[in-house]
Amino acid sequence: MVTIIVLIVLAPLLVINLFFVAEVAAGLPRSRARHWPAAQGRTTIIIPAHDEEQVIGRTLAGLKAAAGAGFDILVVADNCNDRTADVARVAGVNVVERHDTSRRGKGFALAHARDYLSADPPARVVVLDADCRSDARSLAALAGACQAIDAPAQAINLLEPAPAAGPLVQVSSFAFLMKNLVRQRGLQRLAGSVHLTGTGMCLPWALFADADLATASIVEDVRLGLELARKGRHPRLIGEAVVWSPHADQSQTLGQRSRWEGGYLALARATAPGLLRDGMMRVSPRTLLAGLDLTVPPLALLVLLTGTAFLLTVMLAASGLSSWLPAALLGGVGVAAGLVLLLAWWREGRAFLSPAALVRLPLYPLWKIPMYLKLARSGAPKSWNRTERPGQTGGEGAPPTA
Template structure:
């Protein structure tokens, strides 16, 4: 029985490892970015209805309307609509004063963005003026001037739904907003752009996307769960459509300031993911197998994100207990530290490619990553090569078959040396550049904590997947489009 359990855990870990490797390979295709200036040469042909969903957003509603009014697109080819959804503040009156077409909705038992959009779609369909596409935004967004030009270009290429680049308008407000920003920058490059390069379907991100009116009428919105964007993406893929990606159409989004706000928002996302997975995963897998459709398979795996996150956490825990880390077992002692360095530098490299990190700061991270080599060198000096395998297990925080007599003091000295290295590094950095660089460096280290919190958040989201309560994030910053571009 013991061997059976052990073999099952090994199979489980290797399955998680394979899926992890799939996403790693996928991400590598995002490192390449083709320069495409076709939007500038494409004649404006599509008429857009721009929808802003707002619930008690009097603090920020004016700024998004200002940015939409400044779009570099013929003014007679787009109109701005604000849905004042169950508001009890001045959102509606402020939006009217700034020239938007305001529709007030008061349906207290059906709160949430999905319901508000469905309500508004029906009214747009019945208007005398006809639109080719509808673009969706949140009230806290700011929109780049070229947004509609990029969307027009992608729609002319044949896409029925196109997602824009979701950026952050307040990355420097706190370590949480910085962590959010890093997460979105990475996802935009490593998963959205990568899927475009591979011919897969992208994922709708909840805001900053546009939909062809005809496809919306044909499929129907009907997406009223907590992640209506993912639900509609699944419907599109099931019906043979791909979501396009406009890397240069930027939407700046306000990120939560505190861990509590972030926790609630991400829990809501995971609730929605778990809900959608329960309804669409099997359908997508059937399509993938029956039609040998890799687009459907990729989308099916994406819906399983909450369960894959938990599975990864369990796999790491099993590695801690059993010392069965597939990566450390595959690599030689000369390669392992270099791979560890690469893991640390991969995200800073993406930030550098996205022009979110200076070359100077990237070099700082490169110098810091040498800490891995220092740790390995210290350990090799303090212990013989015969115990190298034990070192790998200790480096991975495992407690399996160790020679504690040699091992414990050696690990202690290695940890102490590493701590001293970090302290000296931070001290030097604070002397060279007391403010910006030090903050960026420390906040990047804290990004690891943000990443780890996904595991308990995801577990909560799965448990509460059938709860539909809407958690509203209050926005308190007035930032103009000129301040972020």
Template sequence: MAAHNEEMVIGPLLENLKQLDYPKDLYDVYIICDNCTDKTSQVAASYGVSAMERFDDKRKGKGFAVEWMLEHLWKRSRQVDAVIVFDADNLVSKNFLIEMNKKLLEGHRVIQSYFETKNPYDSWVTLSYAITYWFINRMWQQARHNWGMASTLAGTGMCIEAKLLKEMGWNSTSLTEDVEFTARCIGRGIYPTWASNAIVYDEKPITLASSVRQRLRWMRGHTDCARKYMKPLILKSLQTRKFAQFDAAMYLFQPIRFLFVAAVWVMSSLQLATPLYTQFDLLKMIPDWAWIGLNIVLFLQFPLVMLLERRPWKAYLGLILFPIFQFTWFPITLIGILTSKNKTWNHTKHTRAIKIEDLAG
């Protein structure tokens, strides 16, 4: 776990990891205390785990911290079969290592777990995050897994074979190291798989302002990775005629997808809610019912997923403000594309020490 000033939240995770249903002598826990100015290292050490302190004012961010830790890990006398990356604010299901071990024994080299929101009911923003990830888990990760395509890494709850890491190196230090490592794996013909029964719980920002900062970093990193890896993946997919590689290239196209949805909303508004269509006949080339139907389909997929995922009825209240959350993606995406050369890492502050027992209740 890479941790920057996480003394408030790291304790519950470390306690959680001590209670996993797995032989305790078969896994080690390392905390990368990355440029910490608080008591993160002392808290980590009090739980009997390895607290590794790192100070670097130039190479900041999780990607650099993980790379630094791996270099130290390979030098240790006790070598490992796989590495799992978590964030300091996470919690995990007790069967997590059992499920990852199953996948490794099946021959998979890169595995992503089910991504759950730890604090869905803290605010309308966190509930919007939860709805988004319920959709991603069901309609993106599970669907792609069912079709034999590559899953995408989520930055946390991901398991990577140690031998593979030594072969290709980490070398993923962009603002979205998970997107970058996914692209590099698929470029080598290694397809990450999906472990739906292993769950990682991730804390989400409570306020819209902090959410915007986090998602802007994601879009900048995603755009940067698309610039580096999208063209090579498309060319390789044409050479190998493997749809999975083309599909991975389309994942890097994600920021443009948001802008496409924005265009649908704008065109719908121009035709249905304003008199502009009387001035521009071109807008009427698509009938009103088609715009209405398209928007209904785009929205109804979310409550459909919630039904399939058997979410509690109070979660459906989040659908009231969810369109606002979705709409904020559009300026964030546009700004992210235009400022993708900004590599500044913005830390998301976490303050709630939620325990795994609180989630079970």
């Protein structure tokens, strides 16, 4: 009887681990390169920026060199206390300023950009964070794919490799790659849809114009992608387009992860049950898989939960209160998860995570225990806070996604 109760309690965790293994395994093969047709009409690149004086000039210089004749750039200087708007104007791009301290957040900045563009709307918009970089091939592929599929197109969003950084920064960058490349690619193959990651996403104007943007949600991009998917406009991962974000200093990495993971967990808790219910009631595998993907917590938390449950089941079995079956099942899925993670590192992650840092990977969840305890006490951060990059001080802005 105790064994049956333990299995019932563990069933959700086992399903989550099995889905994680399946999703990563599906995302291991690389996609064949596809040639997207040239986009017709104008594409506007929107850059929400909050106190980004130190990086916006460099971002715009690279972006102007990469963007073709069919692109224009709009910077939304949102509640800035520095010279972000002036630097952007000097760079020769369109700039709008927004001042509303009671309504702060990237979503409000995007809604302001939409209002500004509505008098002469472009064919589509690309949203980029103020510290990101891309290239001409990626921008052309993103705009062309968005036109071809008439749905949101999401670039692969990665952190710049930091081989000289500390192990915690490297592991965090690897976790970012697992979420935004390997698992996104797997979700695309399993469900035909991916999550929007907030930067490097391209939307047809008609979808952007009708979207519920004016929100302070930390993970407004994920929420927007789910809403569009419910309407049948499933975001697609475009393997030919890549957007790079800078990594945080080691001292700032925990705060960087806390903001996004807290918001993501809050969204998953509010959204995943409904998706799972709808998927089963409507017999919709795509909806069911989207819900399962949301139930998978960040990698470190998944390891902590699974490891703790495994130790408890071993203790129960050793005391004779339960059979060894629950421990064997948890151990089996844990080994499978470790194997697919190792394969993903070998195939995609060696530039992001050195062998020396890989050895320390099991310690990564322990480093994040204080963060999860704080999230459990205080909930998800609600402000639009900017992560300090190496060599920078002060200011706030859009949080990176991971």
